[in-house]
Amino acid sequence: MPSSEGPLLHRRRLGAELRRLRGERTLEEVAEATLISTSKLSRLENGQGVPQPRDIRDLVNFYRLDAQIAERLRRWASAGRSQAWWREYSDALFTGLATYVDYESGASTIRSFAAAVVPPLLQTEAYAVELYRVLPAIKTDESARRVLEVRARRQHLLVESDDAPQLIFVLDESVLRRPFGSPDDVREQLDHLHSVSRQRNVSLRVVPFSGGLHAGLVGLFTILQYADDRDRDVVAVESHTGERILEQPSNVLEYLRIFDAITRKALDHDESRALIAEIRDRTTHSPKGTP
Structure with missing residues (x-):
């Protein structure tokens, strides 16, 4: 059964964390390193894009995240793709x-x-x-x-x-x-x-x-x-x-x-x-x- 909590909130949480992780880097820097377009990165950070597993994998690798934070991102991304x-x-x-x-x-x-x-x-x-x-x-x-x-x-x-x-x-x-x-x-x-x-x-x-x-x-x-x-x-x-x-x-x-x-x-x-x-x-x- 679908979760009672909607996907929009999980996308917003994912976006807030991605903005934090990017820090002082520009969208262009992250896009060039991960081969994710700047427009897609911007949508993800604003909680508007539908997070795809490959994009999350590439961002996890680029930011060199530990297992706990990486799993949290994957969980939010998965919930962000769910149907309310x-x-x-x-x-x-x-x-x-x-x-x-x-x-x-x-x-x-x-x-x-x-x-x-x-x-x-x-x-x-x-x-x-x-x-x-x-x-x-x-x-x-x-x-x-x-x-x-x-x-x-x-x-x-x-x-x-x-x-x-x-x-x-x-x-x-x-x-x-x-x-x-x-x-x-x-x-x-x-x-x-x-x-x-x-x-x-x-x-x-x-x-x-x-x-x-x-x-x-x-x-x-x-x-x-x-x-x-x-x-x-x-x-x-x-x-x-x-x-x-x-x-x-x-x-x-x-x-x-x-x-x-x-x-x-x-x-x-x-x-x-x-x-x-x-x-x-x-x-x-x-x-x-x-x-």
């Missing part, structure tokens, strides 16, 4: 989602803010079905079904599994109050948020309306952070045209500052759960099921 489990859904994944899932698959901490919709990792199936009906990228029922399968697999690996990463969610109160589907669907989603918020690896906090305006009102973004220093943290910003990945450290730092500013306006964990329960109960007693 979501590859079979590539026909249904809208722009940027496959790349985002690749980044997401190896994160040790995921920080996500949502101003309008429940983040995918916290959605019930009924919520996701209603959302997919209004998303322009989902054009057929079959596409929706396949994207639902990807969402369910992501939830299992990142929310429910024993080695799940740390998940930190901050939601605007409007996320909880936006009606969709039937009253039972709304209550199911609120119950699910309340339940998930108690899991050991999940932190869920709500920014109440009383907090006023805040920096996150422009939309949904997710910060993906990694335990391995070779993996550069990234930010994913969601829009109608898909996920936009920001890799520059300055961008990541700015979004961390924004996330911290939003979090300071949020209720604490117990207060957030109490608000979710209050809105759920109000929905239960509302004749129209409106939050």
Whole structure:
């Protein structure tokens, strides 16, 4: 079975190590000695090329690497050629989602803010079905079904599994109050948020309306952070045209500052759960099921 961690992360690790090993040498020097083109070397060092065994062999020999480092490079290269489990859904994944899932698959901490919709990792199936009906990228029922399968697999690996990463969610109160589907669907989603918020690896906090305006009102973004220093943290910003990945450290730092500013306006964990329960109960007693 394919690894739950995507090939992109292994290519990035391999690239970071190859850049370190090259040191002060130019790409041209390494290319001339190994007979690997400078364009291929550049792609490998940037985590964009598919690493071939012969290229790794030649680089190992050129850099005179010890057995331990050489094996690490071979392992990353092999994993970088692997097929991710979501590859079979590539026909249904809208722009940027496959790349985002690749980044997401190896994160040790995921920080996500949502101003309008429940983040995918916290959605019930009924919520996701209603959302997919209004998303322009989902054009057929079959596409929706396949994207639902990807969402369910992501939830299992990142929310429910024993080695799940740390998940930190901050939601605007409007996320909880936006009606969709039937009253039972709304209550199911609120119950699910309340339940998930108690899991050991999940932190869920709500920014109440009383907090006023805040920096996150422009939309949904997710910060993906990694335990391995070779993996550069990234930010994913969601829009109608898909996920936009920001890799520059300055961008990541700015979004961390924004996330911290939003979090300071949020209720604490117990207060957030109490608000979710209050809105759920109000929905239960509302004749129209409106939050």
